Amino acid sequence: MSAILELQGVSMSFGGLRAVDSLSFTVGENEIVSIIGPNGSGKTTTFNLISGLYEPDSGDILLKDESVAGLRPDLVHDKGISRTFQSLRLFTNMSVLENVLVGMHSVTSAGTIASMLRLPSVRREEKAMYDKAQEILGMFPGRFSGPRQHQPAYSLSYANRRRLEIARALASDPVLLLLDEPVAGMNPAESHEVMEQIKMLRDTGYTILMIEHDMHVVEGVSDRVIAMDHGVKIAEGTYDRVANDPQVVEAYLGKRAANATA
Amino acid sequence: MSFDHIMSVTIGGLTVGMIYALIALGYTMVYGVLKFINFAHGEVFTVGGYVAAFTLLALGIDQNSPWTLVAGAVALALLAAVLVPMALGFVIERIAYRPLRGRSRIIPLLSAIGVSIVLQQLIIIIFGPKPVTIPTLAISSAAVSFFGVNIRVLALVIIAVSAALMIGLTYLVKSTRIGKAMRATSQDMEAAEMMGIDTNRTIAFTFLVGSALAGIGGLLVVMYYGSLKYDAGFLYGLKAFTSAVLGGIGNIPGAVVGAIVLGMTETYGVSVDLGFLAWFVVAGLALGLYVQMVKAPQRRLAHIADERRTAEYERSIMNVYRLAPYHGIKTLLAERTDALLSVSAAHGVRLMAGNVFLAVVAAVMFANASMRIDTRWQPVIAFAVLMVILMFRPSGILGEAVTEKV
Numbered sequence: 001m002s003a004i005l006e007l008q009g010v011s012m013s014f015g016g017l018r019a020v021d022s023l024s025f026t027v028g029e030n031e032i033v034s035i036i037g038p039n040g041s042g043k044t045t046t047f048n049l050i051s052g053l054y055e056p057d058s059g060d061i062l063l064k065d066e067s068v069a070g071l072r073p074d075l076v077h078d079k080g081i082s083r084t085f086q087s088l089r090l091f092t093n094m095s096v097l098e099n100v101l102v103g104m105h106s107v108t109s110a111g112t113i114a115s116m117l118r119l120p121s122v123r124r125e126e127k128a129m130y131d132k133a134q135e136i137l138g139m140f141p142g143r144f145s146g147p148r149q150h151q152p153a154y155s156l157s158y159a160n161r162r163r164l165e166i167a168r169a170l171a172s173d174p175v176l177l178l179l180d181e182p183v184a185g186m187n188p189a190e191s192h193e194v195m196e197q198i199k200m201l202r203d204t205g206y207t208i209l210m211i212e213h214d215m216h217v218v219e220g221v222s223d224r225v226i227a228m229d230h231g232v233k234i235a236e237g238t239y240d241r242v243a244n245d246p247q248v249v250e251a252y253l254g255k256r257a258a259n260a261t262a
Numbered sequence: 263m264s265f266d267h268i269m270s271v272t273i274g275g276l277t278v279g280m281i282y283a284l285i286a287l288g289y290t291m292v293y294g295v296l297k298f299i300n301f302a303h304g305e306v307f308t309v310g311g312y313v314a315a316f317t318l319l320a321l322g323i324d325q326n327s328p329w330t331l332v333a334g335a336v337a338l339a340l341l342a343a344v345l346v347p348m349a350l351g352f353v354i355e356r357i358a359y360r361p362l363r364g365r366s367r368i369i370p371l372l373s374a375i376g377v378s379i380v381l382q383q384l385i386i387i388i389f390g391p392k393p394v395t396i397p398t399l400a401i402s403s404a405a406v407s408f409f410g411v412n413i414r415v416l417a418l419v420i421i422a423v424s425a426a427l428m429i430g431l432t433y434l435v436k437s438t439r440i441g442k443a444m445r446a447t448s449q450d451m452e453a454a455e456m457m458g459i460d461t462n463r464t465i466a467f468t469f470l471v472g473s474a475l476a477g478i479g480g481l482l483v484v485m486y487y488g489s490l491k492y493d494a495g496f497l498y499g500l501k502a503f504t505s506a507v508l509g510g511i512g513n514i515p516g517a518v519v520g521a522i523v524l525g526m527t528e529t530y531g532v533s534v535d536l537g538f539l540a541w542f543v544v545a546g547l548a549l550g551l552y553v554q555m556v557k558a559p560q561r562r563l564a565h566i567a568d569e570r571r572t573a574e575y576e577r578s579i580m581n582v583y584r585l586a587p588y589h590g591i592k593t594l595l596a597e598r599t600d601a602l603l604s605v606s607a608a609h610g611v612r613l614m615a616g617n618v619f620l621a622v623v624a625a626v627m628f629a630n631a632s633m634r635i636d637t638r639w640q641p642v643i644a645f646a647v648l649m650v651i652l653m654f655r656p657s658g659i660l661g662e663a664v665t666e667k668v
């Protein structure tokens with residue numbers, strides 16, 4: 001199995017705080033890897049490092065053996081890393097459809113003047129984009145059908161906003177999909193549905209790195225789990241192995257609970 | 263007050279308004295994307311006008327030049343008035359704003375004021391302190407008869423060109439790839455970057471488009487008035503910025519509407535008789551009464567829970583609204599101390615005072631129907647109208663394009 005993403009001893013500090021400390025791991029092709037860990041353990045910082053928002057102090061991040069560390073976020077996206085956000089960041093004043101179309105920015109090329117003149121090449125591209133957007137929105141049956149696509153994103157329910165973020169991230173056919181707490185704030189039925197969708201995405205060939213707190217979802221979809229605490233990887237392996245690791249239990253529940261299970 | 267006069271004043275006001283609109287679009291687009299007011303934008307407009315004027319002067323055309331030569335010269339002047347401001351806007355963004363992006367908001371604002379001063383001085387240094395004047399051209403003075411009214415062709419050209427540019431801009435922002443990138447950047451710059459949008463390029467593009475529009479505005483002003491002074495950008499910029507706020511900052515159609523309202527107010531205020539202006543006050547009063555008597559109670563009625571909704575209850579609410587001033591005075595006279603009642607009473611009295619004030623103003627204006635306001639009062643009238651509109655609609659006529667952050 002070849003590695004899609006490889007982190008090599010990545011570190012990042014904010015002032016005196018080491019948010020991520022010599023973190024190394026890989027994500028293989030067509031694999032779902034989950035990162036778990038208590039709040040403040042450096043999970044989202046890791047995502048921000050991978051997606052180019054921060055530049056690592058040391059270490060390297062490789063996407064298909066090519067370094068993306070310190071690249072501008074838009075260039076990282078061009079290379080094929082697409083993400084969703086823990087706190088939703090849709091373009092709320094734009095329509096559902098437009099949000100997906102914006103997600104295609106790096107895979108389209110229509111020039112401004114060509115667009116203004118509506119040249120045939122532009123019209124072809126627009127048609128292809130529209131079809132592609134329909135295909136992606138169709139992956140969420142009944143959620144974004146018909147007139148709903150033209151409503152502004154702020155009119156969507158919370159769960160649908162989460163779904164739309166995933167749709168927007170999928171629009172560029174990413175090599176690697178980063179999902180930051182995809183089921184946060186959802187009820188059990190909704191999170192179960194998203195879980196099934198994530199599995200379906202793997203079956204269609206996507207590679208996914210996910211941050212999630214909902215252990216039910218983590219257990220259900222992950223091929224591998226990485227546990228972090230204080231910026232350090234403390235365990236890695238199958239869900240069962242990581243969930244029963246004394247260090248992980250300690251990070252979540254404290255020393256006494258860890259001793260009790262040991 | 264003849265039809266001819268009203269007609270020519272209207273065209274005049276629309277022309278001025280459209281020029282404000284061309285400049286206002288630059289303010290509002292940059293504000294939409296960066297949440298920052300580019301105070302140097304007025305100077306970009308002046309540079310556009312100067313460059314156009316000097317191109318015409320350098321080509322040495324005058325009233326007797328054949329029309330082909332004039333057309334070619336104007337085309338060249340247009341090219342210069344677009345390209346030079348675009349380059350200027352690009353450079354300003356690159357060296358004065360981009361390095362300061364992400365700092366506290368006041369810092370790029372200071373930088374913008376600084377750039378504005380520098381540009382004004384540069385205009386004086388390069389072109390001299392005297393206003394630039396272009397020779398009268400046949401195209402500038404040509405007029406057509408429209409329902410028996412003589413109207414300058416150039417005024418119609420300005421209105422048509424500006425309207426076309428605004429429609430084009432709306433299409434650009436709404437339907438093209440770069441337009442979507444602009445809107446995404448204006449809503450959430452970081453998220454836009456992580457969706458693959460090069461925000462630096464998008465912002466630079468915004469400055470290019472805004473500056474080109476201001477440059478075209480400069481050319482049109484030079485052609486229309488025949489001359490331009492080095493500090494013209496200050497007043498035009500201020501008025502255009504005002505238009506953008508009046509229409510709702512960040513809102514592209516808003517900037518156009520605000521600019522037309524401002525241009526019309528300025529022109530109408532001092533060019534038509536009080537008797538005619540009074541009708542606008544009457545219209546304002548009618549609108550106010552409609553909102554107070556119909557709209558507000560309807561809004562209130564919509565909030566009643568269904569189980570409490572009875573015809574009698576609804577009627578009582580309507581009565582409270584319709585008779586608010588009456589109830590208000592009654593309550594005040596009775597010296598009621600009931601908190602809720604006294605609040606609604608005070609509101610009712612205020613509304614009535616406003617209505618009476620407008621009615622008195624209208625009556626005074628009708629009584630002096632043939633008088634005209636002295637031109638020196640022009641800015642004061644414009645300012646007063648602006649204050650009244652913003653008092654009732656603080657977010658501007660069409661509303662700010664505010665980003666709803668979740």
